[in-house]
Amino acid sequence: MPQNIPSGSLSTAPDSKGLNVRPDLLPESFFFLEKGQIINQEVSGKFGANGTVFRTTSKVSFTGKVYTICQGQVFLQPCGADTTKVNAILKPFNQPIKGLAIKYIVYRGLNRSDFFEGDLIKSTATTGFVDVIRKEFTGLYNMLGITVPPFTAQHIGFPAGTNQSVDDLIDDYFLKISKVEVTGGTATEQPKKAFELPMIPRGTHLGNVTGSIGIDIVLNEGDYTVANDPNPFQLNLAFARSADHVLDQAIGNTAFKKKLIRETATQFLDIAAFYGLHTQGKGKIHMSDNSVLQTPDEIYNQIQKFLTAQTTYLYIQGSRQRSYNFYGNQNLEGSTHNIKIGPTASNLSLEQFEAGWPVKELAAQPSLVLQLTTDNNDAAAMYVKQGVLHADTANEDYFIRGKNLLQEEGNGADTNFTKPITFSLNKTSANKTVASFVQLIYEGKTVKITSETPGPNPGDPAVSTSYDLKDIDDIFGLINVTPKVQSKGGNELAYVIDQNLLLIDFESKTRRKDIATVTTKKVEDLIMKNDTESLPRVTYETLLNNIRQNVGGFFESRAAYQDNSNSGTISYSDKRNNFYQLAFPYYLQTEKYSGANGVQFTGVSLYMDNGTLPSKKVLGITEDENNKIKTLISDKLLNNPKFYFKNELEEESAFYQSSEGIEYKKYFLAVLGEDQEGKLTIAFPDTPVYVTTLDSLAFCSEEYGKWLPITNSINTEPINLKIL
Structure with missing residues (x-):
């Protein structure tokens, strides 16, 4: 039965101490295949790695x-060269x-005949999907009092003629804004965007399959495109139309592009592991006969014909939101080994995590224990994004750091590795492991970057300078991305969010660090200087996902306010x-102070309305300043760029003190990214871009701060005044 589900949030399950407790996942979905029908899978159809290819499609x-797994919009596309089949792309709403x-x-x-009669939507509703869209289509025209036109395949986005290109991104269709063209006084929608993708309830009978079906689950990294993205793989219509999809390193014509293809494997999840996750946190799988699967035995019995039904997948995100050891910084000295892994702490194998592909597949493993390499720096930390830690x-x-993560010297401990981290894997009553995946965010070794600058005289050798990657250098990216969520008009701003979590630190008054996971957001807007002049600007900020604080009874606590992390638009008025x-x-x-040379500066600090300590970091610069960095990225052909903050006083802990007694730091903004060989490099603009900070939370340029509208904790409505 189709199910429309209201959105919700995680429940909480605190213990008496508020420690070691994860909110229930509460997974709930519909099994995508009809119950009682025979399912089989060949080795050639199973999800995962096979030499230099990685199968993203699980085929049975x-x-x-066939049913919709969750509520969402559906986009139909051809299926390879087979004119009797179609593919359906479901974008989850819940x-x-x-x-x-x-x-x-x-x-x-899926069988094309269940959807179309020639180029028209089927006139008789033989599936729940066709029933839903026909009722909506005829209902709309009846409501408007207009004769119902022929319901063509193009009305729901299916290609007609050459109006779609295989290079078009799938996002272009789900996030499209229809545009009207006027020709000879007649207004018509652009053919490419003259459609509406239907919203379909969970558990709707989508269509039928004869012989075999493949399914891919693509994880979300954000609704944006990257300028000059070198990755040969794109989520485009070519991918959407494939009858069967694999990632093939052979399409990469350089070692770095092959590496990026391998990295793409972390964007996909096995359907068996997806359903296996329902054994964690009070999950429910609804079936076509109205039964509901909830126990590990019930869920395993339903997925057991998938050859990966007992496979646990390990995903580890390392520095700069890349996979573990992407930059080679995790290897033991003189070795390619970087992980100890096995079923128990006394039975671990020394391995190379990313050998082949950066997704570790563990078949029928009864439990999971691992140790990762570390240099024992005081910021080393791990966050378990998915998975259940053993008691x-x-x-x-689910943050692991300090004495919980690092080993003490002595007693034969190998301090090149963390302590053993143990995960509980769900099993059936017959002791069979149920498929799942463990996803970690880990930063345990300092990343070192070498920057080369020309010698002082022509012909002199380049001067190499080594830098350590600081916490702030791994936060603000999105510099050269374009949001796919489009604004509908002049009085609406589109913003973009990177959905990948980051580990960041906040300095606490106990001189210890609070640790948090965040996503990042970028907004481009403008500030009115006066009635006629404006200042385009760019604001980057972190959005809190989770936080662990070091709080004593005599110190302020830091806000645990969770931010909205969905891309979208913001409406505004240009009258104020x-x-x-x-x-x-x-x-x-803002706060005025005198710089070291006596020049007046405008400092910017971040505050909370309720007086608690902010759990956010902000970078504010003008559009011109941002464009200098974007140009640098383009000129140097840098990939995965982020802002690099170089302290003008060289030593990171050093700060200036104004004549008013205000302490501040001044940074020279550069860009840190991967060159065309995948090597990390720092590039500095010819014309310096400076930002200052008073609180290590808000980092703003002088021009950004000078024109910042006045706000206070009582009234946060901006006032259209220049700050003097």
Whole structure:
């Protein structure tokens, strides 16, 4: 039965100490195949790595009905060269597993005859999908009092003629804004965007399959495109239309492009592991006969014909949101080994995590224990994004750091590795491991970057300078991306969010560090200087996902306010200065002070309306300043760029003190990215871009701060005044 589900949030399950407890996942979805029909899978159809290729499509032999896994929009496309089949791309509206962001679910090989009669939608509703869209289509025209036109395939986005290109991104269709063209006084929609993608309830009979079906689950990294992206793989219509999809390193014509293709494997999730996750945190899988699967035995029995039904997948995100050891910084000295892994702490194998592909597949493993390499720096930390820690592994709300992570010298401990981290894997009553995946964010070794600058005289050798990657250098990216969520008009701003989590630190008054996971957001807007002049600017900010604090009874606590992390648009009025500002309860406040040379500066600090310590970091610069960095990225052909903050006083802990007694730091903004060989490099603009900070939370340029509208904790409405 189709199910429309209201959106919700994670429940909480605190213990008496508020430690070591994870909110229930509450996964809830519909099984995509009709119950009772025969399912089989060949080795050639199973998800995962096979030499230099990685199969993202899990393919099974099956004949019967197919259902929508969750509520979402559906986009139909051809299926390879087979004119009797179609593919369906489902974009979730309600995520079936809280905390697991799915971008698309791709069904490959549905019978075309269940959807279309020639170029028209079927006139008789033989599936729930056709029934839903026909009722909506006829209902709309009846409501408008207009004769119902022929319901063509193009009305729901299916290609007609050459109006779609295989190079078009799938996002262009889900996030499209229809545009009207006027020709000879007649207004018509652009053919490419003259359609509406239907919203379909969970559990809707989508179509039927005869012989076999493939399914891909694509994880969400954000709704944006990257300028000059060198990755040969793109989520485009070529991918959407494939009858069967694999990532093939052979299409990369350089070693770095092959590496990027391998990295792409972390964007996909096995369907068996997806359903296996329902054994964690009170999950429910609805079936076509109205039964509901909840126990490990019930769920395993339903997925057991998938050859990966007992496979645990290990995903580890390392520095700069790349996979573990992407930059080679995790290897033991003189070796390619970088992980100890096995079923128990006394039975670990020394291995190379990323050998082949950066997704570790562990078949029928009864439990999981691992140790990762570390240099024992005081910021080393791990966050368990997905997975269940065993009770023997000490943690702070699934953050692992300090004495919980690092080993003490002595007693034969190999301090090149973390302590053993143990995960519990769900099993059936017959002791069979149920498929799942463990996803970690880990930063345990300092990343070192070497920058080369020309010698002082022509012909002199280049001067090499080594830098350590600081926490702030791994935060603000999105510099050269374009949001796919489009604004509808002049009075609307589109903003973009990177959905990949980051580990960051906040300095606490106990001289210890609070640790948090965040996503990042970028907004481009403008500030009115006066009635006629404006200043285009760019604001980057972190959005809190989770935080673990070091709080004593005599110190202020840091806000645990969770931010909205969905891309979208913001409406505004051009009649007054109410352009983008931080969401309540955060606000920025300016303060004038005298610099070291006596020049007046405008400092910017971040505050909370309720007086607690902010759990956010902000970078504010003008559009011109941002464009200098974007030009540098383009000129140097840098990939995965982020802002690099170089302290003008060289030593990171050093700061200036104004004549008013205000302490501040001044940074020279550069860009850190991967060159065309994948090597990390720092590039500095010819014309310096400076930002200052008073609180190590808000980093703003002078021009950004000078024109910042006045706000305060009582009234956060901006005032259209220049700050003098």
